[in-house]
Structures are given as C-alpha cells and as structure tokens.
Amino acid sequence: MNTLTKTEYVQAVDEVIREFLSRQQTSARYASPYYEDLWKEIERLISSGGKRFRPRLSILAYRAFGGKDVEMILPAAAAQELLHLSLLVHDDIIDRDYLRYGVENVAGAYKMHYKELVHSPEDVGHYANMAALLAGDLLLSGAYLLAAESKVPATHIVAIQKLFGQAIFEVAGGELLDTEAAFRAPNSITSQTVALYKTASYTFILPLMVGALLADLSEEKWEYVKTFGRNLGVAFQLRDDILGIFGDEQLTGKSTIGDIREGKRTQMIEQFYNLANEQQITEFNRYFANTHVTAEQAEIVRNLLVESGARAATEQTIEGYELEARAALKELPIEQACMEELEELIEIAVRRNN
Amino acid sequence: MNTLTKTEYVQAVDEVIREFLSRQQTSARYASPYYEDLWKEIERLISSGGKRFRPRLSILAYRAFGGKDVEMILPAAAAQELLHLSLLVHDDIIDRDYLRYGVENVAGAYKMHYKELVHSPEDVGHYANMAALLAGDLLLSGAYLLAAESKVPATHIVAIQKLFGQAIFEVAGGELLDTEAAFRAPNSITSQTVALYKTASYTFILPLMVGALLADLSEEKWEYVKTFGRNLGVAFQLRDDILGIFGDEQLTGKSTIGDIREGKRTQMIEQFYNLANEQQITEFNRYFANTHVTAEQAEIVRNLLVESGARAATEQTIEGYELEARAALKELPIEQACMEELEELIEIAVRRNN
Numbered sequence: 220m221n222t223l224t225k226t227e228y229v230q231a232v233d234e235v236i237r238e239f240l241s242r243q244q245t246s247a248r249y250a251s252p253y254y255e256d257l258w259k260e261i262e263r264l265i266s267s268g269g270k271r272f273r274p275r276l277s278i279l280a281y282r283a284f285g286g287k288d289v290e291m292i293l294p295a296a297a298a299q300e301l302l303h304l305s306l307l308v309h310d311d312i313i314d315r316d317y318l319r320y321g322v323e324n325v326a327g328a329y330k331m332h333y334k335e336l337v338h339s340p341e342d343v344g345h346y347a348n349m350a351a352l353l354a355g356d357l358l359l360s361g362a363y364l365l366a367a368e369s370k371v372p373a374t375h376i377v378a379i380q381k382l383f384g385q386a387i388f389e390v391a392g393g394e395l396l397d398t399e400a401a402f403r404a405p406n407s408i409t410s411q412t413v414a415l416y417k418t419a420s421y422t423f424i425l426p427l428m429v430g431a432l433l434a435d436l437s438e439e440k441w442e443y444v445k446t447f448g449r450n451l452g453v454a455f456q457l458r459d460d461i462l463g464i465f466g467d468e469q470l471t472g473k474s475t476i477g478d479i480r481e482g483k484r485t486q487m488i489e490q491f492y493n494l495a496n497e498q499q500i501t502e503f504n505r506y507f508a509n510t511h512v513t514a515e516q517a518e519i520v521r522n523l524l525v526e527s528g529a530r531a532a533t534e535q536t537i538e539g540y541e542l543e544a545r546a547a548l549k550e551l552p553i554e555q556a557c558m559e560e561l562e563e564l565i566e567i568a569v570r571r572n573n
Numbered sequence: 574m575n576t577l578t579k580t581e582y583v584q585a586v587d588e589v590i591r592e593f594l595s596r597q598q599t600s601a602r603y604a605s606p607y608y609e610d611l612w613k614e615i616e617r618l619i620s621s622g623g624k625r626f627r628p629r630l631s632i633l634a635y636r637a638f639g640g641k642d643v644e645m646i647l648p649a650a651a652a653q654e655l656l657h658l659s660l661l662v663h664d665d666i667i668d669r670d671y672l673r674y675g676v677e678n679v680a681g682a683y684k685m686h687y688k689e690l691v692h693s694p695e696d697v698g699h700y701a702n703m704a705a706l707l708a709g710d711l712l713l714s715g716a717y718l719l720a721a722e723s724k725v726p727a728t729h730i731v732a733i734q735k736l737f738g739q740a741i742f743e744v745a746g747g748e749l750l751d752t753e754a755a756f757r758a759p760n761s762i763t764s765q766t767v768a769l770y771k772t773a774s775y776t777f778i779l780p781l782m783v784g785a786l787l788a789d790l791s792e793e794k795w796e797y798v799k800t801f802g803r804n805l806g807v808a809f810q811l812r813d814d815i816l817g818i819f820g821d822e823q824l825t826g827k828s829t830i831g832d833i834r835e836g837k838r839t840q841m842i843e844q845f846y847n848l849a850n851e852q853q854i855t856e857f858n859r860y861f862a863n864t865h866v867t868a869e870q871a872e873i874v875r876n877l878l879v880e881s882g883a884r885a886a887t888e889q890t891i892e893g894y895e896l897e898a899r900a901a902l903k904e905l906p907i908e909q910a911c912m913e914e915l916e917e918l919i920e921i922a923v924r925r926n927n
Binding site for chain 2: 251357392
C-alpha cells in the first residue's frame with residue numbers, strides 16, 4: 220500500500236493544485252471573464268492527464284529521508300506539477316502541437332475560441348499561441364508562488380526556490396540544445412547532455428532534492444541525492460529512447476516509427492554510428508530521418524541497431540547508470556519502509572516497458 | 574542629487590544584474606557554448622537599454638519608508654528589471670517584433686544565428702522565437718531567483734515572492750486582455766482594466782510594495798501604498814495614451830500616427846465615443862483604425878479628439894487619479910528627504926512630455 224503510486228498522495232496533490240487554480244480563477248474573474256477563461260483552460264488541461272510523477276517523487280524522497288508531515292510539504296510537491304505543465308505548454312508551442320493528454324492543449328483550445336473572432340487563420344494560430352505563452356508564464360510563476368505557500372520555515376522555502384531556479388535553468392538549456400540538435404552539426408550537442416539537462420534535472424534531481432531538503436537531510440548527503448537522481452534520470456531517458464524505437468506500441472501508447480522518421484539522434488543512434496560498419500551505415504542512412512519510411516523499412520533500421528550492437532551497448536550504458544544510482548543510494552540514510560518504493564522507482568527508470 | 578534618477582543606484586542595480594547574468598553564463602557554458610550564447614544575448618539586450626525604472630522606484634520606496642540599507646535590497650530591486658525584460662521578450666513574440674531598445678531583441682539575434690543553419694525561412698523565424706520564449710522563461714525564473722538571493726530575512730524573501738507572483742498574475746492578465754481587445758466587441762474589455770492590470774500592477778504597485786515591505790512599513794499602511802501605486806500607474810498609462818497621439822515626436826521618440834492607424838482603444842478613445850456627436854463619430858471612423866491614414870488625416874483625428882472634449886476629459890481623469898494618489902501618500906509616513914523624488918515621480922506619471 221505504501222507504494223510510489225499510492226493514490227491518496229496523488230489525490231492530495233491534485234486537491235492542492237485544484238485549490239490553487241480555483242483561487243487564481245476567482246481572482247482572474249475580477250479582471251475579466253476572458254481572463255478567467257484562460258485559467259479554466261489551464262485547469263481543464265491539468266485535469267486531463269499527467270501522472271503527478273514529480274510530486275509523488277518528492278513525497279517519496281521526503282518520507283524516505285525521514286520526513287513525517289507529508290501534509291506540510293504538499294504545496295512544494297504540487298508546485299512541481301505546475302512547473303511541469305508550464306514546460307509542456309511552452310514545449311507544445313515550440314513543437315507546434317495543439318494536443319496534449321489526448322485533448323486540446325491551451326493553444327488548441329484557444330484556436331477554437333478565436334476562430335469565431337479573428338478572420339485570418341494565421342492570426343488565429345498566432346493569438347492562440349500567445350494565450351498559451353501567457354498560460355505557461357503563469358504556470359511557471361505559479362510554481363514559485365505555490366511553493367512559497369508551503370507551511371514550512373521560510374528558510375526552507377527560499378532554499379526550495381533556489382532549487383526551482385536551478386532546475387528551470389537546466390531544463391530550458393536542455394530544451395534549447397534539444398531543439399538546436401536538429402539542425403546543428405552531428406555530435407556538436409550530445410544526447411547525454413540533453414538527457415541530463417532536459418530530463419534528469421527537473422524530473423529526478425529537483426523532486427528528490429526538494430524532498431531531501433524538506434526532510435532536513437544533512438547537507439553533506441545532498442551530493443549523493445543528486446548523483447542518484449542524475450543517474451536515474453539519464454537511465455530513464457535512455458530507456459525512453461529504446462522504447463521509442465523498440466517499444467510495444469500497445470503498452471507505450473506511442474508509435475515506434477516516429478523517432479525513426481524524425482531522425483532523432485539519441486545515444487543509441489550515436490552508438491550505432493560508432494559501432495556499425497560502412498555498409499550498415501549506408502543502409503541505415505537510407506531510411507533513418509526519412510519522413511516517408513514504411514513499416515518494413517523501419518524494421519530494417521531496428522535490425523541494424525541490434526546487429527551493430529548499438530541496442531546492447533545502450534542497455535549496457537543503462538546498467539552502468541543503474542549501478543551508479545544504487546551506489547549513491549547506499550550512502551543515504553533511507554527509511555526501511557520506503558525501500559520497496561525506491562526499488563520500484565529504479566525499475567521504472569531502467570526496466571519499464573511502458 | 575538625491576533624486577529618483579540618481580545614477581549610483583542605476584549603476585549598483587546594473588552591477589547586480591551583470592553579476593547574476595555572468596554567473597548564469599558561466600553555468601550555461603558547462604552545458605554547451607550554444608546555451609552560453611543564449612545568456613550572452615540576454616546580457617547584450619539588457620545592456621542595450623531600459624531605464625531601470627522599477628528597481629529605482631523600489632529603492633525610492635524603501636528609502637522613503639525609512640529603509641537604510643539600500644545595498645541589502647539591491648537584488649530584490651534588480652530582480653524587477655529581469656521580470657520586466659522577461660515580459661518585453663515575450664511581448665515581442667506576441668507582437669512579432671524583432672527589435673527592442675533600437676537593437677535586435679533575442680528573437681532578432683537568433684534569426685541571424687539560425688539563418689545559416691536552417692533552410693526554410695519560416696523555420697528560422699519559428700526557432701528564433703523559440704529561443705526568445707526560453708529566454709523569457711529564464712528571465713522570469715531569474716527574477717524569482719535573484720530576489721531569493723537578497724540578504725534580507727527569509728520571511729521577507731517569501732513575502733516578496735508572493736508580491737512577484739501577484740504582479741505576474743496581473744500583468745499576464747492585462748497582456749491577454751490588451752491583445753484580445755483588438756478583436757473582441759468594443760467595450761467588452763475596458764482600457765482602464767488593461768491599464769490597471771498591464772501597467773499599474775508591475776510598474777508601480779510591485780516596486781512600491783517591495784520597497785515598503787523591505788523597509789518594514791507596518792502592514793496597516795500597505796493599502797495606501799497600493800492605492801498610491803494604482804492611481805499613479807493608471808495616470809501614467811493615460812498620459813502615455815495622450816502622448817501616443819498628441820506627443821512631440823522629438824521628445825517621445827515615438828510616432829504619433831501609429832496608435833491612430835492601429836485603432837488603439839485607449840480611454841481617450843472611449844471618451845470620444847461617449848462625448849462626440851454622430852457627425853464627429855462618422856468622420857472619426859473614416860480615419861481611425863485605418864492603416865493607410867495620412868499625416869493630414871491624422872490631424873483631423875486629433876482635432877476631433879479635442880473638439881469632442883475627449884482629450885480634456887482624459888486630462889481631467891488623470892487629475893482625478895493624481896488627487897487619489899496624493900491623498901493616499903498623505904496617509905503614509907515619508908522620510909522628508911525623499912519628498913522631492915516622490916514629487917518627481919508624480920510629475921513623471923501625470924505630466925511628463927516624453
């Protein structure tokens with residue numbers, strides 16, 4: 220029952236988010252019903268999906284490091300979901316996506332609202348993205364604001380704010396590098412840097428550190444928390460890359476042909492170019508990053524990744540990260556009752572199939 | 574010498590900003606020179622212009638309410654310039670502008686960088702705006718982060734964070750409403766709401782409240798600070814609207830035909846539609862919001878605003894706000910040495926000609 224997926228925690232986090240958004244919505248109504256609409260869209264979107272992974276991880280870390288009052292840290296935990304949504308909303312602008320969690324995202328919803336009001340379709344899209352831009356700003360600011368409402372000592376709040384600032388610094392850098400990797404020279408931006416900055420930073424290190432800090436874990440142990448999070452985070456990303464090409468679409472819910480068509484340069488692909496022979500590379504390049512690739516041709520790409528040893532090499536790299544994470548974990552004082560959930564977390568990061 | 578424009582304060586604020594940005598730049602370099610480039614562009618932009626009005630106003634309020642250690646509050650003051658730049662950078666995305674302070678803004682600079690790397694011109698613009706989007710996010714987060722570095726008690730920092738959150742909530746709402754006003758039914762969004770939310774909130778109320786809070790002004794006086802800031806802020810915006818049509822282009826540096834062509838629905842325009850007769854309205858509508866308007870036709874618009882009494886009515890409204898501001902100021906304990914600067918501030922808000 221005491222597992223990472225414990226539904227009471229998810230519900231408690233959702234309650235904090237709902238209460239926060241409802242207050243913002245009420246304040247927005249004083250300005251204008253049109254401003255209230257923006258907050259309604261934010262609430263609709265956050266209610267439509269998301270696993271609350273980061274808040275749950277913060278709560279787990281807090282309990283694992285001896286914290287007893289989960290209630291008290293809920294705002295700081297929930298704030299990370301606002302940050303996450305902020306990044307998704309802005310990410311969707313960058314990727315020109317109008318769907319998220321299987322429903323319209325903020326820009327998608329505003330496209331429908333504005334269609335009736337704005338004549339030029341180009342302007343409809345532009346203004347819809349503007350609403351999404353503002354929504355993302357509000358969520359980013361909202362993350363700091365909600366964290367500031369935690370019923371913990373002010374010194375802790377300030378320390379958490381600094382962790383937020385560091386994580387945002389890293390994830391924005393990761394986002395920039397990930398985008399630029401698409402058109403800069405191969406290898407000028409490594410997939411490992413992107414994994415570290417874009418994924419490990421705010422999905423693992425931040426939630427773990429927030430929990431550690433609020434549980435008053437002694438400062439000399441923080442480096443181990445970061446090492447644990449960094450290694451799990453990069454392993455998580457590598458597993459994601461493998462699932463993106465070799466996953467079971469039924470389990471992941473994602474197409475395994477998208478990354479091949481897009482030519483996403485993951486670490487596995489970098490490994491391929493290191494390990495493959497000339498003939499394999501020639502064949503690979505015929506299909507990789509080709510938007511018209513067929514299911515059969517995608518299967519050729521998969522076979523080449525296996526035959527060259529790139530897939531196995533990536534699996535080995537993941538194993539290396541797992542060992543590093545486990546070594547760091549051994550240096551940390553963990554509540555015995557939380558060990559099972561931490562094992563589950565490691566499994567999610569390194570061996571999940573969905 | 575002890576005036577609002579006191580150059581030592583501007584220099585001290587700039588020093589704090591420069592030091593902060595230089596630290597971020599160094600950290601970014603560890604990730605990638607491409608990430609460092611983004612921070613270089615941010616620093617280039619902030620060094621190219623801006624009057625540091627908000628930091629200066631915070632310092633003035635702090636001193637006026639009895640604060641003695643300006644050095645201590647510099648990060649909280651300077652943080653507001655980061656917030657301001659964040660809003661400008663995102664605002665420029667919304668307005669599709671690539672220039673700011675007479676130089677390329679972040680998107681403008683990245684257009685040049687990416688031109689060499691990305692083939693489709695549409696994609697160049699898109700990715701350039703993505704870099705600007707991330708820069709704005711980093712500056713928004715940076716504002717919270719820099720404020721958190723103030724050498725003031727942690728409880729004060731948390732209180733300031735909440736003021737930041739409130740101001741961002743208001744200014745984002747103002748931005749949304751201002752943009753939607755262009756295509757929603759006339760009068761469904763009033764110019765006063767926009768002025769209050771978009772300008773007064775973070776340009777006047779926030780800096781004044783940050784100064785008041787850090788000077789430990791007693792809480793029962795805060796409402797007067799807000800009233801002072803709100804009235805000055807709206808007066809400032811109304812003066813801006815008048816200068817946008819009647820200003821001396823030599824002094825303001827802004828064209829006085831742009832707002833007429835764009836059909837910007839300021840309070841003066843709302844007044845015009847209330848006060849003018851049918852014939853005046855017919856003539857006005859012929860030229861107002863007409864992108865091809867000539868200098869002579871713009872002069873007809875100006876005459877109609879005068880003849881209808883709209884301009885005088887707006888001047889009277891400004892006077893009303895000034896009286897409200899002065900009444901609130903009387904309720905506040907002000908250091909005598911700062912009265913001259915506060916008078917100067919009121920003059921800037923209500924009677925400036927540039």
